[in-house]
Amino acid sequence: MIIVDGTLKRRLAVWLLATVGVLGAFLLIEAYTSAHRAADRAYDSQLEAAGLTIAEAIQWQDGRPIVEMPAAAFQILATNQQERVFYAILDATGREVTGNLDGTVTPEWQRAAQTGPMWMTVQHYGSPIRLHGRELTSAGWESLDPVQIWVGHTLSGRDALASDLFVRTLTRFLTMVLLAGLLMLLAIRTALGPVRRLRQLLRQRDADDVSPLYARVPGELYDMADALNALLARQREGRDALLRFTADASHQLKTPLAGLQSTSELALQSERPDDWRQALETVHRSAARTSRLAGQLLSLARLRHAEEARLATVDLSVVLRDTVMEWAERDIAQHHDLGLGSLPETPVRIQGESWSLREMIGNLIDNALRYTPPDSEITLSLERQADTVLLVIMDNGPGVSDDLLGRLHQPFERGGRQDTQGSGLGLAIVDSIARRHDAVLSVHSAPGHGLWIGIRFPLLPEET
Amino acid sequence: MRRWLTGLVLLCLLPLGTWAQDRKPLVVEAALDRQVVAPLLDAFKRAHPDIALQYHDRSTLEVDRRAREVRPAPDVVISSAMPWQLARVNEGLAQPVDSAEARDWPAWAKWRNEVFGFTFEPIVTVYRLDLARHMIPPTTHADLHTILTTQQELLRGRVTTYSPGRSGVGYTLFQQDARYSPRFWDLVAAMGAAEVNLEDNTQAMLDGLTEGRYWVGYNLLGSYAMHWAQDHPKLIVQVPQDYALVMMRMAFVHRDAPHPTAAKAFVSFLLGIEGQRILAGSTPLFSVLPGVIGPYTAQRLRDQVGERLYPIPINASLLAFVDPLRRKAFMTRWNREIRILEP
Numbered sequence: 001m002i003i004v005d006g007t008l009k010r011r012l013a014v015w016l017l018a019t020v021g022v023l024g025a026f027l028l029i030e031a032y033t034s035a036h037r038a039a040d041r042a043y044d045s046q047l048e049a050a051g052l053t054i055a056e057a058i059q060w061q062d063g064r065p066i067v068e069m070p071a072a073a074f075q076i077l078a079t080n081q082q083e084r085v086f087y088a089i090l091d092a093t094g095r096e097v098t099g100n101l102d103g104t105v106t107p108e109w110q111r112a113a114q115t116g117p118m119w120m121t122v123q124h125y126g127s128p129i130r131l132h133g134r135e136l137t138s139a140g141w142e143s144l145d146p147v148q149i150w151v152g153h154t155l156s157g158r159d160a161l162a163s164d165l166f167v168r169t170l171t172r173f174l175t176m177v178l179l180a181g182l183l184m185l186l187a188i189r190t191a192l193g194p195v196r197r198l199r200q201l202l203r204q205r206d207a208d209d210v211s212p213l214y215a216r217v218p219g220e221l222y223d224m225a226d227a228l229n230a231l232l233a234r235q236r237e238g239r240d241a242l243l244r245f246t247a248d249a250s251h252q253l254k255t256p257l258a259g260l261q262s263t264s265e266l267a268l269q270s271e272r273p274d275d276w277r278q279a280l281e282t283v284h285r286s287a288a289r290t291s292r293l294a295g296q297l298l299s300l301a302r303l304r305h306a307e308e309a310r311l312a313t314v315d316l317s318v319v320l321r322d323t324v325m326e327w328a329e330r331d332i333a334q335h336h337d338l339g340l341g342s343l344p345e346t347p348v349r350i351q352g353e354s355w356s357l358r359e360m361i362g363n364l365i366d367n368a369l370r371y372t373p374p375d376s377e378i379t380l381s382l383e384r385q386a387d388t389v390l391l392v393i394m395d396n397g398p399g400v401s402d403d404l405l406g407r408l409h410q411p412f413e414r415g416g417r418q419d420t421q422g423s424g425l426g427l428a429i430v431d432s433i434a435r436r437h438d439a440v441l442s443v444h445s446a447p448g449h450g451l452w453i454g455i456r457f458p459l460l461p462e463e464t
Numbered sequence: 465m466r467r468w469l470t471g472l473v474l475l476c477l478l479p480l481g482t483w484a485q486d487r488k489p490l491v492v493e494a495a496l497d498r499q500v501v502a503p504l505l506d507a508f509k510r511a512h513p514d515i516a517l518q519y520h521d522r523s524t525l526e527v528d529r530r531a532r533e534v535r536p537a538p539d540v541v542i543s544s545a546m547p548w549q550l551a552r553v554n555e556g557l558a559q560p561v562d563s564a565e566a567r568d569w570p571a572w573a574k575w576r577n578e579v580f581g582f583t584f585e586p587i588v589t590v591y592r593l594d595l596a597r598h599m600i601p602p603t604t605h606a607d608l609h610t611i612l613t614t615q616q617e618l619l620r621g622r623v624t625t626y627s628p629g630r631s632g633v634g635y636t637l638f639q640q641d642a643r644y645s646p647r648f649w650d651l652v653a654a655m656g657a658a659e660v661n662l663e664d665n666t667q668a669m670l671d672g673l674t675e676g677r678y679w680v681g682y683n684l685l686g687s688y689a690m691h692w693a694q695d696h697p698k699l700i701v702q703v704p705q706d707y708a709l710v711m712m713r714m715a716f717v718h719r720d721a722p723h724p725t726a727a728k729a730f731v732s733f734l735l736g737i738e739g740q741r742i743l744a745g746s747t748p749l750f751s752v753l754p755g756v757i758g759p760y761t762a763q764r765l766r767d768q769v770g771e772r773l774y775p776i777p778i779n780a781s782l783l784a785f786v787d788p789l790r791r792k793a794f795m796t797r798w799n800r801e802i803r804i805l806e807p
Contacts, residue, residue: 069790071643071781078780082576084554085780089789098789100555125556 009188016184020177027173035165039158040130043079044119047132050076050151054087055136058147065089065097065147073151081157086129092145105150109133113148121155129154194218198225210236249297252424256290296425299359303432311437313460314352316389317343317382323361324380335374338365341381341392348382348389349460352437360433364393364453367426372397372450384459391455399445408443430455487516490726493531494542495524496713497667500691503746508733515726523665524548524632531557537720539727542713544685545632546581546776547785549714553579554783558716559724563732573712573752573778581712581778582734583743584750584762586686586769587637589702590670590693595679596700604706605641605651608682612654619658622679624669627662628798633711634662637683639785639794640709640776649801655682656802673699685711687760691748703769710762710775713749 053073059066067089077085088099094110096103104124112118113133120131131152137144194217201215212229260283267279321340328338361380368378376397383390400408409431427443434441434455444452494501498521505519520538522530524545531541531552543549552558558578560566566577573581589608591601599615602608612619626634641648661678663669666685670692672678686703693699715734717727733739737756744751744758751761758764766773776782784790 066793067787067789068793069784069787071784074780074783082780084556084576085783098787100551100783127556 008192009185012184012188013181016180020180024173024177028170031169031173032162032166035162035169036158038165039162042161043130043153043158044132046076046079047119047130047151047153048117048134050074050087051132051134051149054089054149054151055134058089058136058149065091067098069098077151077153079153079157081160083153083155083157084129086124086131086150086152088150090148090150092147097147099150101150101152105131105133105148110148113150114146124152127154130158194221202228210239252293252297253290256286256293260286260290293425296429300425300429300432303356303429303436311351311353313349314354314357316348316350316352316357316391316457318347319352319354319357320361320380320382320391323358324365327362327365332369333365336369336372337375337377338369339377339379341379343382344384344389348384350389350437350457351460352457356433356436360430360455361391363426363429367430368393368395368397368451370426376450387459387461388456389459391457392452394450394452396450399449399451402445405443405445409441427453487514488723488726489516489518490540490723490730491518491520491538492540492542492730493520493522493527493538494540495522495527495544496542497521497688500687500747500749504734504739504742507738507742508730511733511738512726512729515729517730528552528632531718535720536722537718539718539721539723540715540730541718542715543632544585544711544713546636546712546714546778547782548632549579549716550575550778550780550782551786553716554780557719559719559721561717561728561731563728563735565732565735569735570752572775575778575780579714579716579778580731580735581714581775582740582752583687583711583713584752584765584775585711585713586703586750586765586773587683587709587711588686588689589680589682589704590673590684590689591680591700591702592673592676592678593698593700594676601700601702602680603702604704605645605647606706608680609647609651609654611680612651612658616654616658619679621659621661622677623655623658623682624661624663624672624678624680625655625682626669627664629795630662630664633665633685634683635791635794636776636785637709637711638798640774641683642794644707644774649797651682652798652801653804657805660802670696670699683709687748687750703765705769705772707772707774708769710773712752712775712778714778 050073053070053076054067057067057070057073069087073087074085077083077087086099086101086104088101088105089097090105090110091097094105094107096105101124104122109118109120109131110133113135118131118133121128122131123129129152131150133148133150135146135148137146194215198213198215198217198221201213210232212232213225215225217225263279263282263286267276270276270279321343324338324340327333365378365380368376372378372395376395378393378395380391380393383392409427430453431441437457439455439457442454442456444454498505498519501519505517509515509517524543527541527543528545528548530538541549541552553575558576560577561580562577566574566580569580589602595601598618599611600607602611612623626637628635628638638648638652641651661672663672666688669678669681669684670689673681674692674696686701689699689701693701715731717724717731721727737753740751740753740756741758743749744756744761748760750765751758753761754763756763762773
């Protein structure tokens with residue numbers, strides 16, 4: 001089930017927006033303050049120029065400052081934005097010699113202006129104005145008193161300039177964001193190109209085409225393509241195994257059936273009842289063997305393709321004892337020494353399916369009976385370890401060579417022997433059942449020392 | 465007579481009840497002769513029958529005092545004392561007018577979209593024909609200076625001009641004259657030597673000229689003088705040929721106007737095509753707008769006297785004229801110069 005969880009575009013867009021939002025907030029705050037600073041710098045220099053122009057016109061006469069206010073100073077003050085203008089000339093006692101500030105300049109400001117030029121934004125009759133004050137010591141014939149010049153104007157020019165600067169920055173920023181967004185869309189399209197190509201490649205494949213992919217992919221997609229290829233390889237293996245199994249199974253069934261056909265043909269050509277009886281006995285044996293083979297194939301197929309095992313708590317030692325007892329009584333076991341080895345005294349509880357466990361042990365015993373000479377010893381035992389239990393079956397038969405050991409559990413593998421009546425499916429079934437129980441099958445053998453097969457089951461934790 | 469008729473027609477047209485109750489009042493304090501602007505006021509009343517216009521014609525000083533002190537404030541303040549008008553606007557006593565007419569008004573004739581120069585009145589020299597019989601009449605400032613020095617005996621006591629101390633308009637004109645040429649002070653000295661008579665307003669000078677007391681008047685308002693000269697053929701109006709100052713009446717809507725809507729409608733009417741056309745056709749106040757056609761337009765004046773018209777600029781530099789120190793310095797110099805050639 002594939003669930004669509006958003007899109008890459010949306011994820012990238014969210015990230016871009018978040019980045020742009022945070023960065024943009026900082027940037028715009030900075031732009032706002034710096035726009036106002038720039039506007040203040042530009043207009044403050046006008047205030048300074050106006051102040052200097054007035055300073056130039058100050059003269060002393062009869063111990064008092066006399067100023068013929070220069071008209072230009074007012075135009076500089078008003079700027080091209082036609083600000084309302086304010087000015088005052090204060091003598092050493094703080095008295096307004098001339099001007100229109102009407103005592104707005106406080107004694108504190110005057111003291112501050114004594115140390116250097118002053119710049120401040122203040123409220124004047126309800127509207128904010130920018131004020132600049134400077135003290136001037138000019139020489140006269142009678143007096144050397146300092147004079148303070150205060151000039152100011154309203155802020156509409158500054159505000160207009162600042163907002164103009166700010167709007168420009170804002171426009172640039174928004175254009176950049178827009179371009180970045182468009183580029184991002186383009187980049188996503190380009191970046192997702194290989195994915196689209198891969199998709200196309202997969203869509204174009206035939207349903208049963210499981211050959212590896214050949215595609216050029218960027219590094220980030222290598223893992224996915226590699227995983228796809230691994231999946232295809234496993235499917236290929238599975239399909240090959242299935243085809244092999246089907247071919248082998250057909251072949252195995254074909255041989256006894258052909259025998260049956262030829263035996264019955266021979267019997268039909270004969271007129272003698274003795275031949276008929278002998279043929280019937282051959283047919284009976286062969287049919288029994290074929291039936292067993294079909295049964296084993298069926299159980300193997302069921303095990304391999306069955307639904308999940310229905311596991312329950314099972315005492316493995318009870319299952320083992322019952323199965324060995326049952327087999328010991330069968331005819332086929334009469335020529336062998338089949339017996340139980342050591343069993344733990346306490347119950348060995350595992351998570352398991354008792355029918356398949358019985359089937360597994362039966363197959364192990366059956367295999368041992370068929371591939372060892374008569375009078376061989378076959379011993380089954382259980383060995384409890386830390387959190388596992390090991391089921392062992394060993395015989396003192398001829399064993400198998402090392403190069404065969406790894407293949408023993410594959411279907412139709414007879415351990416290099418053609419002299420038995422086995423189907424070669426026994427260990428394959430054992431292996432399948434072991435897998436169903438999360439158990440591990442291991443086989444050891446040394447030629448002349450018999451075969452050792454161990455199956456390690458995980459133990460259920462002890463009940464407290 | 466015409467106003468009478470108009471009033472009668474209005475009375476007939478409007479039902480008396482609504483006329484009394486629904487009309488919004490509008491108070492205009494103006495330093496502008498009612499008789500001169502009557503056609504404009506009548507046209508406004510016709511265009512806005514719902515507004516009850518109260519037009520008060522006062523001196524510049526009184527208009528300024530009322531704008532500053534009297535409450536409830538007047539709605540519209542009109543004055544020819546340009547520096548004082550600008551000072552009041554700079555104090556924040558005006559409010560912006562944002563009508564289409566105000567926006568389209570030429571930038572050189574307005575300040576902050578709050579105060580508007582809506583007339584274009586040249587400053588002229590007026591002389592009697594008697595003067596022309598004895599000497600070549602003056603066409604420039606230099607000519608005037610020449611006849612004042614060469615014909616001193618003949619002209620003694622027969623020269624008149626504004627009193628800078630008692631008239632705001634006169635003071636402004638002399639300040640502006642002094643800005644243009646230092647020889648202005650020679651002219652002042654020469655007028656002083658000719659025992660110049662200082663008058664409070666143009667009308668007083670025109671009366672003196674008409675009666676024959678004066679032969680030549682300097683710095684008269686051309687609007688009044690031209691209007692007057694039409695009925696008094698013995699007076700000749702001369703627009704100076706070297707340079708002629710141009711005075712503009714300035715109007716603003718008071719910040720505390722009780723009826724701001726009506727006030728803005730009035731100012732917009734003054735600045736609109738209709739108002740300016742009446743200004744150009746039916747008053748001698750001269751229209752500022754270049755597109756307006758009539759006998760009294762800035763354009764026509766320029767065509768007649770050339771480009772030597774120098775409007776007193778409507779900008780912050782006017783504030784220098786009302787600076788008390790500068791005014792004091794100017795008056796000190798005036799008083800010194802006017803007596804400097806006394807025997």
